[in-house]
Amino acid sequence: MNIQAIRSDFPIVNDLIYLDSAATSLTPEPVLDAILSYYRSYRANVGRGVYRQAQIADQRYRDAHCKVAGFVGGEDGTAVFTRNATESINLVARGLDWKRGDRIVTTLLEHHSNLLPWMRLKEVGVDLEVVAPDRMGRIDLADLERAINKKTRLVAMSHLSNALGTIQPVREVGRICRERGALFLLDAAQSLPHMAVNVKDIGCDFLCFSGHKMLGPTGSGVLWIRRSKEGDEEQRSVTVQRMIGHSSKNQDSRKEPGSTEIEPLMVGGGMVEDVLDDGFSIKKGYEGYEAGTPDISAGIGLGAAVDYLIRIGIDEIHEHEITLTRRLLRGLEGIEGLEVYGPGADSPAERGGVVSFGIEGLLPHEIALMLDQASNICIRSGHHCCIPLMRHLGLKHGTARASLYLYNTDEEIEKFLGNLEQIARMA
Numbered sequence: 001m002n003i004q005a006i007r008s009d010f011p012i013v014n015d016l017i018y019l020d021s022a023a024t025s026l027t028p029e030p031v032l033d034a035i036l037s038y039y040r041s042y043r044a045n046v047g048r049g050v051y052r053q054a055q056i057a058d059q060r061y062r063d064a065h066c067k068v069a070g071f072v073g074g075e076d077g078t079a080v081f082t083r084n085a086t087e088s089i090n091l092v093a094r095g096l097d098w099k100r101g102d103r104i105v106t107t108l109l110e111h112h113s114n115l116l117p118w119m120r121l122k123e124v125g126v127d128l129e130v131v132a133p134d135r136m137g138r139i140d141l142a143d144l145e146r147a148i149n150k151k152t153r154l155v156a157m158s159h160l161s162n163a164l165g166t167i168q169p170v171r172e173v174g175r176i177c178r179e180r181g182a183l184f185l186l187d188a189a190q191s192l193p194h195m196a197v198n199v200k201d202i203g204c205d206f207l208c209f210s211g212h213k214m215l216g217p218t219g220s221g222v223l224w225i226r227r228s229k230e231g232d233e234e235q236r237s238v239t240v241q242r243m244i245g246h247s248s249k250n251q252d253s254r255k256e257p258g259s260t261e262i263e264p265l266m267v268g269g270g271m272v273e274d275v276l277d278d279g280f281s282i283k284k285g286y287e288g289y290e291a292g293t294p295d296i297s298a299g300i301g302l303g304a305a306v307d308y309l310i311r312i313g314i315d316e317i318h319e320h321e322i323t324l325t326r327r328l329l330r331g332l333e334g335i336e337g338l339e340v341y342g343p344g345a346d347s348p349a350e351r352g353g354v355v356s357f358g359i360e361g362l363l364p365h366e367i368a369l370m371l372d373q374a375s376n377i378c379i380r381s382g383h384h385c386c387i388p389l390m391r392h393l394g395l396k397h398g399t400a401r402a403s404l405y406l407y408n409t410d411e412e413i414e415k416f417l418g419n420l421e422q423i424a425r426m427a
């Protein structure tokens with residue numbers, strides 16, 4: 001990997017040391033070019049016009065969906081563009097036809113975006129079981145298996161923890177879900193930008209991720225949906241009565257067990273095949289879920305981000321991050337008064353490049369402010385949208401968190417460690 005060539009695509013890295021890619025990544029020039037080129041050269045709405053310019057816009061937007069689906073090995077499913085991973089998860093939470101007594105299994109490691117949508121379903125009588133990790137952020141598969149019973153409709157968990165960096169054995173989880181007949185939603189917001197994620201290998205039914213964490217524009221996210229046989233064959237017709245709230249649904253209309261068919265979050269223009277007096281039929285594929293004018297430039301930009309990641313090589317990016325993370329962890333572990341949370345330097349396979357730590361006598365926000373003021377180093381601090389996990393770990397003020405990506409260098413890590421040594425000495 002030619003790191004200097006990569007860095008020249010991200011001019012912003014010359015002004016700062018950006019160690020907050022888990023919050024949102026930086027954007028390379030080719031992605032910016034793709035966005036501007038849409039606005040400058042072929043701006044038109046998608047899925048509507050017959051004139052040439054509209055056809056070009058539509059084709060590029062459609063191509064972006066294909067690229068994204070291909071990137072996760074999900075050509076035979078549907079990649080729906082959303083605003084972010086949060087919207088993707090909410091789409092599933094709102095869209096499945098829940099009934100009272102259904103059970104969802106999730107974990108205490110989850111980002112609020114993969115917890116609150118399930119918590120809210122308690123209002124319609126859905127039970128939620130939350131499996132706790134150990135202090136390193138590892139979920140014991142035996143605990144997960146115990147939590148899944150006959151009523152479990154869905155298991156929702158993250159691949160890589162945004163708070164502790166721990167990677168979960170998702171292939172095993174996929175196998176367990178298949179054996180038990182539960183749907184599997186994988187939150188890949190933190191893994192997919194950094195390592196190969198393949199929905200066929202994992203065997204998940206829904207894959208949610210953020211375009212803006214994988215070099216794409218802000219306002220881009222994805223929900224990939226495994227195509228269920230039922231959905232393949234059936235034209236999705238929605239009568240007005242069926243659309244009025246989950247609870248008023250006629251139970252006879254319930255989908256087959258294991259069906260991934262979900263109702264769209266919004267209905268309106270651009271997503272219908274036909275509209276009659278008492279209902280409407282929804283287009284197949286992503287269009288059925290993207291009512292109204294979508295964020296076309298964000299979608300096209302996300303397609304360009306996938307091209308970029310493929311060109312650099314996702315495995316090369318992963319290797320680069322493993323090397324940097326090991327160096328970072330070794331350095332952190334050598335600083336007196338500093339504690340790393342999550343797997344350490346001796347367990348590289350268990351973790352990604354998201355590294356949480358604390359310094360005795362300092363609040364996480366103080367550490368982040370000192371780094372910023374002293375050396376323009378950007379890290380995240382606080383609870384990382386994981387309040388239940390922080391409470392479980394007894395970390396009242398959360399942690400300081402550095403997160404890496406393809407544009408970070410050894411020199412940046414050394415400078416970061418040097419700053420932390422000084423901060424820890426002064427604390």
Ligand SMILES: Cc1ncc(COP(=O)(O)O)c(C=O)c1O
Nearest residue numbers: 084085086111113158162189210
């Ligand atoms: C693991 C995880 N899931 C979900 C989200 C939510 O992503 P978004 O901000 O794109 O909605 C995040 C964001 O940090 C995350 O780290």
